[in-house]
Amino acid sequence: MVYGGYSYIDYEYEPKKDDFRVLMWVDGKYPIEKLAEGVAAESSVGTWTKISTMNERVFREYRARVYEIVKVQPNAGFIYISYPFDHFDTKNITQFMASVLGNLFGLKELTSLYVLDISFPERYQKIFDGPVFGLKGIRKYIGTDKTRRPHIGTIVKPKVGLTPKEFSEVAYKAWVNGLDLVKDDENLVDQPFCPWKERFDRTIEKLHRAEDKTGERKLYASNVTDSDLDRMMARMDYIAENGGKLVMLDVYVLGIPAAYAMINYAHELGLFVHAHRAGYSAHHRGNFGVNFQIYEKFYRLLGVDQLHIGTGVGKMEGSPIIIKRFHDIAVKNRGEEKFYIGSLDFVFARHIKPFFPVASGGVDPGRVDALLALHGRDVIIQAGGGVHGHPRGTAAGARAMRAAVEAAVSGSDTPTAAKKDKDLALAIKKFGYLEPSSIKKILDFEKKNKEFMEHLVKTEGINGYRSITEDYDYW
Numbered sequence: 001m002v003y004g005g006y007s008y009i010d011y012e013y014e015p016k017k018d019d020f021r022v023l024m025w026v027d028g029k030y031p032i033e034k035l036a037e038g039v040a041a042e043s044s045v046g047t048w049t050k051i052s053t054m055n056e057r058v059f060r061e062y063r064a065r066v067y068e069i070v071k072v073q074p075n076a077g078f079i080y081i082s083y084p085f086d087h088f089d090t091k092n093i094t095q096f097m098a099s100v101l102g103n104l105f106g107l108k109e110l111t112s113l114y115v116l117d118i119s120f121p122e123r124y125q126k127i128f129d130g131p132v133f134g135l136k137g138i139r140k141y142i143g144t145d146k147t148r149r150p151h152i153g154t155i156v157k158p159k160v161g162l163t164p165k166e167f168s169e170v171a172y173k174a175w176v177n178g179l180d181l182v183k184d185d186e187n188l189v190d191q192p193f194c195p196w197k198e199r200f201d202r203t204i205e206k207l208h209r210a211e212d213k214t215g216e217r218k219l220y221a222s223n224v225t226d227s228d229l230d231r232m233m234a235r236m237d238y239i240a241e242n243g244g245k246l247v248m249l250d251v252y253v254l255g256i257p258a259a260y261a262m263i264n265y266a267h268e269l270g271l272f273v274h275a276h277r278a279g280y281s282a283h284h285r286g287n288f289g290v291n292f293q294i295y296e297k298f299y300r301l302l303g304v305d306q307l308h309i310g311t312g313v314g315k316m317e318g319s320p321i322i323i324k325r326f327h328d329i330a331v332k333n334r335g336e337e338k339f340y341i342g343s344l345d346f347v348f349a350r351h352i353k354p355f356f357p358v359a360s361g362g363v364d365p366g367r368v369d370a371l372l373a374l375h376g377r378d379v380i381i382q383a384g385g386g387v388h389g390h391p392r393g394t395a396a397g398a399r400a401m402r403a404a405v406e407a408a409v410s411g412s413d414t415p416t417a418a419k420k421d422k423d424l425a426l427a428i429k430k431f432g433y434l435e436p437s438s439i440k441k442i443l444d445f446e447k448k449n450k451e452f453m454e455h456l457v458k459t460e461g462i463n464g465y466r467s468i469t470e471d472y473d474y475w
Contacts, residue, residue: 003037005050006059013067018085021119022100023344025462027076027112027287032069035109036079040064042104044087062087070339072461076112078339091127093256093298105288112287114462116342118294120301122349128301130352132267135331135378138305138356141245141272142180142217148377149409151356152401153181153219154394155384160188167194168202173394174387175210175218178402181380182207183221186250186278196222196235204243221248221274221306224262232262240269247271251299251307253279263303274358275304285317291342296329299355300348306356306380313370313434315362320374320442322469330357331378340453341469358382364389364431365397365424368404369414373436374443377409391426400427 015021028035041047044064045054061084068080089095105113131137139145154174156167171182182203190196200222207218224235224247236247247266251259259275266273283290292309299307309330310316312323325343328335331354337345359371359379364386371381383401390397400423407417415433418424446453457464 003034003041004046004048006041006046006054006063008037008040008044008046008064008066009033009069010065010067013065013082015067015082016084018121018123020083020085020088020096020100020121020124021344022081022083023116023118023342024079024081025077025112025114025116025342025465026079026110027073027462028107028110030075030109032071032073032075032077032079035075036066036069036081038107038109039079039104039113040066040081042107043081043100043102044083070458072458076461078116078461085121085123088124093260093302097256101290101294110288112462114288115290115294116465117291117344118297119344119346120297122347125301125349125352128352129303130301130349131303131305131355132353133272133305134353135305135356136353138219138272142219147409150372150375150377150405151180151380152178152398152405153183153221153358153360153380153382154179154387154398154401155183155185155360155382157185157384157388159185160191160194162194164194164199164202167199168206170388170394171203171220172206172210174398175207176213177395177398179218179387179398180216181219181221181246181382183248183274183382184223185384186223186225186248186276189223189225196224197238200235200239200244201242208243219246219272220244221246223248223250223276225250225254229258229261233265236262236266236269236271240271245270245272246274248274248276249304250278251275251304252277252283252295256298256302259299260302267303272305273303275299275307277308281317293326293329293343296326297346300329300352304355306358308358308360311359311361311363311367311371312374313363313367313439314359317470319469320439321446324374324443327357327375327379330355338450340450340457340465342465354378356380360384362386365400365404365414365427366431366433368401369408369436370434370439372408373439381405386427386431389430390423391430392423396423397427400424 026035045062065082070078156170207220224232226232263273309326310318310323312320334347360382363383387397388394403421403424404414
């Protein structure tokens with residue numbers, strides 16, 4: 001089953017401390033062993049044929065090694081690959097992606113390739129700084145480092161079309177009625193109907209007015225994303241010089257190099273970075289893809305302070321089990337391997353701080369209890385339609401969100417609080433209520449049935465994996 005005259009399968013190999021380990025699903029036109037050989041060769045030192053320029057040193061020191069195969073069908077299964085540390089460039093995630101997440105997606109013998117997870121050695125992580133502020137830094141700024149209540153945010157809606165004056169007035173209503181964060185939508189930057197500078201000026205003035213009125217610190221995530229790096233830096237300069245504290249970057253569409261440069265520049269200015277993953281699902285849904293936990297690890301190494309990770313209960317795909325893993329990658333320093341959700345074990349270097357995970361997309365006051373059952377208190381609960389779609393408008397929607405969160409952290413729940421809170425009662429009447437017990441049952445099922453889920457994935461392959469990780473309705 002050799003590929004190009006060389007064999008990359010080595011079942012006797014035990015990955016070294018400094019190796020990169022990768023878990024993939026492959027399906028194709030040939031036996032799984034040959035497909036594994038091809039993927040390992042294409043992503044390391046090999047090619048489709050035997051070459052005269054290959055030598056023993058190169059093959060011994062730099063090749064990828066397939067050290068385990070979980071065969072589901074003769075031509076489909078999960079493969080574990082180990083890459084030596086020196087195969088990769090220093091502090092260059094783009095080169096890493098070109099190798100491990102690059103050309104192999106074009107191999108015509110593959111009909112399916114999904115990269116599930118990557119384990120980054122501590123030696124590699126030490127090259128990066130990680131979040132400068134992160135979870136603890138933002139809590140300290142807002143003043144929730146002792147209470148540890150979830151932060152609450154909103155996205156001004158409609159997504160585009162409001163004037164700067166209209167936008168700022170919506171933001172003010174949200175802040176003075178209990179919300180911590182207001183952000184631009186991912187597709188709003190500097191359009192003629194809402195010029196960036198005027199929108200920022202009006203909104204930051206309303207932010208300061210809201211802080212004076214409430215006695216609470218507030219944050220505005222101004223979207224500076226652009227295809228021109230100079231424009232992005234100029235906007236960040238303006239934010240820092242004019243009372244702003246937070247910038248928003250659409251990190252996936254920016255790409256790793258631009259995102260990294262802008263994250264570093266924001267931190268040099270003392271600004272927090274709110275990272276949006278718009279566009280990522282194009283690299284995830286379908287027969288060929290890359291799991292978000294890989295990008296999440298990239299972004300934590302690069303230093304985002306806040307990042308959208310999904311909700312587990314909202315309008316975006318992602319079951320509670322996989323979203324819980326995303327949350328762990330955001331806030332924990334280590335996690336155990338979970339084959340049934342395609343997760344390798346992870347250990348973050350001590351200096352790589354946790355970031356503040358954002359749960360956004362189809363969120364409303366009736367889902368707050370379920371969100372806390374899944375994410376705990378270290379989460380930013382962000383509702384757009386769930387605030388502005390309240391029957392009595394944005395102000396009531398913001399009050400309802402704050403009331404739901406305050407009830408949860410006090411040991412009560414949303415339905416109980418709604419008996420004394422008209423805004424919350426109206427929100428539940430319109431949006432409904434998701435019992436947190438439904439989330440707890442799923443998480444409890446996971447704890448008690450790991451062997452069953454492993455068997456499911458080992459027999460059904462990627463379809464079994466997706467039934468566990470992608471579909472809330474499945475549960």
